[in-house]
Amino acid sequence: MVVRGERRSGWRRRWECGLVACAVGVTGLLVLHSGLPNRVGRLGSALETFLPWLGVAVPLIACLALFKRSVGGLVACLLPALAWLWLFGGLWFGSSSGSYDLTVVQHNVADDNPDPAGTARALLATDADLVAVQELTPTALPVYEDALGGAHPHRAVHGTVGLWSAYPITDVRAVDIRPAGFPGSWQRGLRATVAAPEGAVAVYVVHLPSIRLGASGFASAARDESAARLGARIADDPAVRLLVVGDLNGTVQDRGLDPLTSQLGSPEAGFAFSWPASLPVARIDQVLGRGAVVTEVSALGATGSDHLPVVGRVRLG
Numbered sequence: 054m055v056v057r058g059e060r061r062s063g064w065r066r067r068w069e070c071g072l073v074a075c076a077v078g079v080t081g082l083l084v085l086h087s088g089l090p091n092r093v094g095r096l097g098s099a100l101e102t103f104l105p106w107l108g109v110a111v112p113l114i115a116c117l118a119l120f121k122r123s124v125g126g127l128v129a130c131l132l133p134a135l136a137w138l139w140l141f142g143g144l145w146f147g148s149s150s151g152s153y154d155l156t157v158v159q160h161n162v163a164d165d166n167p168d169p170a171g172t173a174r175a176l177l178a179t180d181a182d183l184v185a186v187q188e189l190t191p192t193a194l195p196v197y198e199d200a201l202g203g204a205h206p207h208r209a210v211h212g213t214v215g216l217w218s219a220y221p222i223t224d225v226r227a228v229d230i231r232p233a234g235f236p237g238s239w240q241r242g243l244r245a246t247v248a249a250p251e252g253a254v255a256v257y258v259v260h261l262p263s264i265r266l267g268a269s270g271f272a273s274a275a276r277d278e279s280a281a282r283l284g285a286r287i288a289d290d291p292a293v294r295l296l297v298v299g300d301l302n303g304t305v306q307d308r309g310l311d312p313l314t315s316q317l318g319s320p321e322a323g324f325a326f327s328w329p330a331s332l333p334v335a336r337i338d339q340v341l342g343r344g345a346v347v348t349e350v351s352a353l354g355a356t357g358s359d360h361l362p363v364v365g366r367v368r369l370g
Contacts, residue, residue, distance in 0.1 A: 094270020212240025
């Protein structure tokens with residue numbers, strides 16, 4: 054016959070084992086996320102898009118451990134906590150040294166933006182040296198030209214992407230990042246050389262294809278192909294200082310962007326979640342550098358777009 058005390062002890066052990074298992078599982082996903090197969094539904098990319106949010110499991114497990122008075126559960130919480138800090142502690146606790154040479158603002162302004170004039174004013178208010186935008190429409194383009202042209206008299210526009218600069222721009226070229234089967238009218242990439250006071254900087258402004266999350270999983274094949282094409286172009290670019298600014302429709306942890314991000318340095322501080330604007334959960338708008346250090350990124354307030362603007366501070370090496 055099992056007495057009540059033994060029954061309670063059994064339930065407590067089961068709870069403790071469950072909490073420890075959860076903590077170990079979350080730790081495994083954080084540390085070994087690159088080992089999750091991507092063949093079926095691109096599950097690996099889906100996990101990596103929202104990887105920082107696994108940290109939410111730590112306080113949840115800790116609260117349950119306290120409620121159940123599980124010492125083992127509390128101790129096990131240290132595993133995912135340390136793993137999260139190892140991956141993201143620098144972004145969370147880090148801060149810019151204060152030394153930077155360029156301020157860059159990146160924004161997908163949305164082709165259905167009901168207030169392009171207000172969005173343009175918000176971008177102008179950042180006092181950025183470079184303003185990169187995507188989803189420009191022929192109707193909205195004059196609005197951005199009027200608002201930004203005074204402080205940024207130099208500009209380059211190709212298709213639906215544009216760059217406004219406080220410094221002279223030369224050598225403007227189209228960058229073809231179209232996946233196979235996309236029409237010639239799909240023009241979402243440009244390269245320009247900006248004559249910054251510290252020296253010339255090659256600036257790529259790009260907008261990779263969108264991804265879709267549905268019953269078949271994480272549909273990112275077109276985006277991944279576009280990233281590979283852009284990565285090949287970057288690899289062949291002889292520029293000493295280079296920036297890639299744009300809506301990459303993916304986070305820097307997402308392995309689908311590896312052909313591109315493996316060549317570039319990501320921000321040293323700041324999460325700057327930029328999408329969706331109503332409840333940002335991921336930074337898919339990026340400021341990345343080669344031969345230039347992005348010391349910090351931050352997100353601005355909402356405009357008429359479904360993305361938030363992202364501001365990057367750049368130190369030219």
